[in-house]
Amino acid sequence: MELPDAEQLLASLAEQLKPHVGPETALVGIRTGGAWLAERLHQTLGVTPPLGTLDISFYRDDFSQIGLHPEVEPSHIPFEVDGRDIILVDDVLYTGRTVRAAMNELFDYGRPASILLAALVDRGGRELPIAAQVVGATLPLPDSQNIQLNQTGSGRLYLSLHGIATE
Amino acid sequence: MKKYNPQLNANGELHHLLSIEGLPRDILTHILNTAESFVTVAEREVKKVPLLRGKAIFNLFFENSTRTRTTFEIAAKRLSADVINLNIGSSSTSKGETLLDTVDNLSAMQADMFVVRHAQSGAAHLIAKHVAPHIHVVNAGDGRHAHPTQGLLDVFTIRRYKEDFTRLRVAIVGDILHSRVARSEIHALNVLGVPEIRVIAPKTLLPTNVEQMGVHVYHDMAQGLKDVDVVMMLRLQNERMRGALLPSAGEFFKYYGLTADKLAHARPDAIVMHPGPMNRGIEIDSGVADGRQSVILPQVTFGIAVRMAVMSILAGN
Numbered sequence: 354m355e356l357p358d359a360e361q362l363l364a365s366l367a368e369q370l371k372p373h374v375g376p377e378t379a380l381v382g383i384r385t386g387g388a389w390l391a392e393r394l395h396q397t398l399g400v401t402p403p404l405g406t407l408d409i410s411f412y413r414d415d416f417s418q419i420g421l422h423p424e425v426e427p428s429h430i431p432f433e434v435d436g437r438d439i440i441l442v443d444d445v446l447y448t449g450r451t452v453r454a455a456m457n458e459l460f461d462y463g464r465p466a467s468i469l470l471a472a473l474v475d476r477g478g479r480e481l482p483i484a485a486q487v488v489g490a491t492l493p494l495p496d497s498q499n500i501q502l503n504q505t506g507s508g509r510l511y512l513s514l515h516g517i518a519t520e
Numbered sequence: 521m522k523k524y525n526p527q528l529n530a531n532g533e534l535h536h537l538l539s540i541e542g543l544p545r546d547i548l549t550h551i552l553n554t555a556e557s558f559v560t561v562a563e564r565e566v567k568k569v570p571l572l573r574g575k576a577i578f579n580l581f582f583e584n585s586t587r588t589r590t591t592f593e594i595a596a597k598r599l600s601a602d603v604i605n606l607n608i609g610s611s612s613t614s615k616g617e618t619l620l621d622t623v624d625n626l627s628a629m630q631a632d633m634f635v636v637r638h639a640q641s642g643a644a645h646l647i648a649k650h651v652a653p654h655i656h657v658v659n660a661g662d663g664r665h666a667h668p669t670q671g672l673l674d675v676f677t678i679r680r681y682k683e684d685f686t687r688l689r690v691a692i693v694g695d696i697l698h699s700r701v702a703r704s705e706i707h708a709l710n711v712l713g714v715p716e717i718r719v720i721a722p723k724t725l726l727p728t729n730v731e732q733m734g735v736h737v738y739h740d741m742a743q744g745l746k747d748v749d750v751v752m753m754l755r756l757q758n759e760r761m762r763g764a765l766l767p768s769a770g771e772f773f774k775y776y777g778l779t780a781d782k783l784a785h786a787r788p789d790a791i792v793m794h795p796g797p798m799n800r801g802i803e804i805d806s807g808v809a810d811g812r813q814s815v816i817l818p819q820v821t822f823g824i825a826v827r828m829a830v831m832s833i834l835a836g837n
Binding site: 410411412416417419420421423424425426427428429430457458460461462463 | 559566
C-alpha cells in the first residue's frame, strides 16, 4: 500500500490550522509523534506561547491491564491553560482513548476556553465519541495493521505500516 | 542463574519493594525516571493523577513516623488511591493480635497495597510472603534492615543536583550501625555505579565488616569529607546517647557534627543531605542545615514523587 508523504500532510495541517490561530491560541503535542508535529507547526504558525507537550502515561485507561509505561517523560505545559484556545496535535487518531486521556490531563492544568484536535492521519476504528476538526489524511485501516509516524536523524517525518502479530 | 528475589514477579518486574539490595539497575532507573514525571505533576494546579483510582492502600505503622507516613499518604492521594492510616502500635497488637492476623483482617477489607513500618527487621518480608498474590507490599522501614524509599529519594535528589553517578564521591556520616537508611543508601549508590562511597563514624557506631558493603571507612571528618560531592548525614537517635556507645551529644557534635568548617573540606559545590528529623547542634549545625549547600527540604518534596513512582509501578505489575 502506498502511504502518503507525512511532510505533505503536515503542510496541509498547517494550511488548515492557519484560520484557527488567534491571540489566545496555544499548541500542545501528544508525545511522541504529536509532539514532533506540534513543534513543526509551532514554527510554521507563529504561535506565541511556548510549545506544550503531554505524556499521557498517568492518564491511560489500560493501566490496570498493562501497568505503567516503561518510559514516562514529564509533561510540559509552559503556559496558563485557563482561557486558552488549545490546538491538540496527535499523529494517528484511532480509538480516541489517547485523546480522551490527553484532554483529562489538560484539565488538570486549568480550564481551557476550547480544544481543537488536529491529527495527521485518521485511521478510523473509534471506540469513543471523539473526532478531529483538522485531519491530514483519512486512511481506514484494519485492526491487524498499525500505522506509525517516524522521524529521521535530520528531522524528516515519514509514515510506516506494520502488521500486528495475532496470538 | 539469577538469585531468587522475593520482590520480583515471574517476569522479573517489581511486585513488592522490600529492600534495594538485589534490585537491578534498570528497575532503579525506571523508578527514578518515573519520579521525574511526578515532580512536574506536583507543580500543576491539580496535583493528582487518576492512576490508582479505586485502589485501597493501607499505611501500617507499627512504629511512629509522622513524616514518612505523611509523605506516603500524600503520594497515595495524589495517585487518587484511597488511603487508610493505621497506627497499630496503639491498637490491635496491644490487644494481642498477631501481625499476620492484622494483615489478614485488612486483606479481608480489600486492601490492594500495604505500606509497612515496623521495629522488627524482616516484618515487611514476612507480610509480603503471606499476602495474596494481587497485594503489593512497600517496606517503609524495618528495624535496622532497610528503608528503600528513603534510599531511592536520596539517590533521586543526588541525580537532580549531580549529573553522573559514576563520577561521584559520597560520604555517609553518623550512626551507620543502627541505620536502615544508611544501608539502603549504600545499596542504591552501589547499584547506580557510584565509584567511591565513604562512611564516617566512630568505631562504636559502625557495624563490623562494614567494608564488605563496598565502602571506605573513616573516623575523622576532615579526612573523610575531603573532596566529596555529596554529604549524607544520618540522624543520631537520642536513645543511643544514653547507652555506652557515645560519651555525650556535645562530644559527638565536636567530632562528627557537620559544621561549616568541616564542610569546607568537601568540594565547594557539595550538597548536604539529611533524612530528617534533624537534631540541630548534635549531628548538624543550624548554619549548615539552612545553608546554601543544603538540599534537605527538596529531599522531602522529592520523597513524595519517588513514593508515587514506587506505588504506581508496583500497582501496575
